[in-house]
Amino acid sequence: MSRRIGKIRDAIVNQLVGVNVRTTTAAFHEYLEYEELHRGEWRAPLEHMKAATHEEFEYLRRRMVAQTEVLRRQLDDLERLRSELAQIRRTPQYAMVFQDPEPLVSVRIASYSKTEELIDVALASVLAQTYERFEIVVVNDGPNERTRRAIAALGDSRISFHELEQRGSYPEDSRSRWMVAGTPAANRAARLSTGSWIAPLDDDDEFTPDHIEKLVSLARSQHAELAYGALVQKNLVTGDEVRIWSEPPMISQFSFQGALYLRQLADVFEYSIDAWLLDEPGDWNLIRRMTQAGVSMAATSDVVATMNMIPYTHKDLPLEPTDQT
CATH class of the missing domain: 3.90.550.10 (Spore Coat Polysaccharide Biosynthesis Protein SpsA; Chain A)
Incomplete structure (x- = not known):
């Protein structure tokens, strides 16, 4: 059971990071229900899935936070922004604006x-x-x-x-x-x-x-x-x-x-x-x-x-x- 939950959990994390990083535990349960009713990819009773331990959910939360932070760094590209900001400050136009x-x-x-x-x-x-x-x-x-x-x-x-x-x-x-x-x-x-x-x-x-x-x-x-x-x-x-x-x-x-x-x-x-x-x-x-x-x-x-x-x-x-x- 633990291995099966782990696979489902990882699939959910990967989907959430690409689609909606706001999803909460409630959405996790909703996703599980959808899978059982519409895809039939697993057969364990839904109540067993909802009995996943606090540690499982905490692991899921940490994974989401970590992967969101990776995505943030990629999208922000702060090193490039800092470099280009420094270049702007060295231009003659920059000094003239304040004058x-x-x-x-x-x-x-x-x-x-x-x-x-x-x-x-x-x-x-x-x-x-x-x-x-x-x-x-x-x-x-x-x-x-x-x-x-x-x-x-x-x-x-x-x-x-x-x-x-x-x-x-x-x-x-x-x-x-x-x-x-x-x-x-x-x-x-x-x-x-x-x-x-x-x-x-x-x-x-x-x-x-x-x-x-x-x-x-x-x-x-x-x-x-x-x-x-x-x-x-x-x-x-x-x-x-x-x-x-x-x-x-x-x-x-x-x-x-x-x-x-x-x-x-x-x-x-x-x-x-x-x-x-x-x-x-x-x-x-x-x-x-x-x-x-x-x-x-x-x-x-x-x-x-x-x-x-x-x-x-x-x-x-x-x-x-x-x-x-």
Whole structure:
């Protein structure tokens, strides 16, 4: 019996690492039931399988942790990131950025189908900035004629609109999809940005009027490669508000739409389409890699953006780019 359980256990671990590293003991039992009912590859009574010892489950947990860490190291590639960051710091452009008193800032927006929110909330908040030297780069995650026409109707030369030929390819699982939705569009927008700094924004959220001015000043005064502030997470159904902030950045307490970072960093640090394999939302995966690679950061506890949220359950997750705290 022990040998049979061991074989099943190893097969499960190998499958979990490649598919869903969040799976728990409950999912382990569910998998066993599926195997007995649908595949018939083993005949031991289900109750014997569920009687597997604590040591068996602990071994399974350690294997999952170890293999996830191997995967993390492969995906992070921190040595390369540190080397390329060091190269950026040696370039003449790097020093010049901090000497420019009024640098061009690129507001990077990945969108999908929220045309009204994009125009009335996100873009409106950027156009109301106290800082005037900016461009807005919107990249749609696939074709969107309605959004294209709406932006053209604004007639503002500071706004450029681009579309991916087709929507990005994401995991079928809704939660995993949420973690990385919009990744190709966000990366494309960053690459198209021509400013010295990038200020990310989601298509249904908004900057405070002094967002860019405050973060540019903070980054320049502290010679920081990334500056960020606090956000207000607003529940659009109940009206409840929660403050999001931590120093240093912590998961669920940081969002890139409260940040501004050097455009040069975008050539090295991109959102990872594979972040879901580590059970990490895209924003957290990116800031974690930046932190571990040694990107210099400055923070203010002042609120610099509002994150508009609609509650959902894991069974009813949004299918488009959204907040990833």
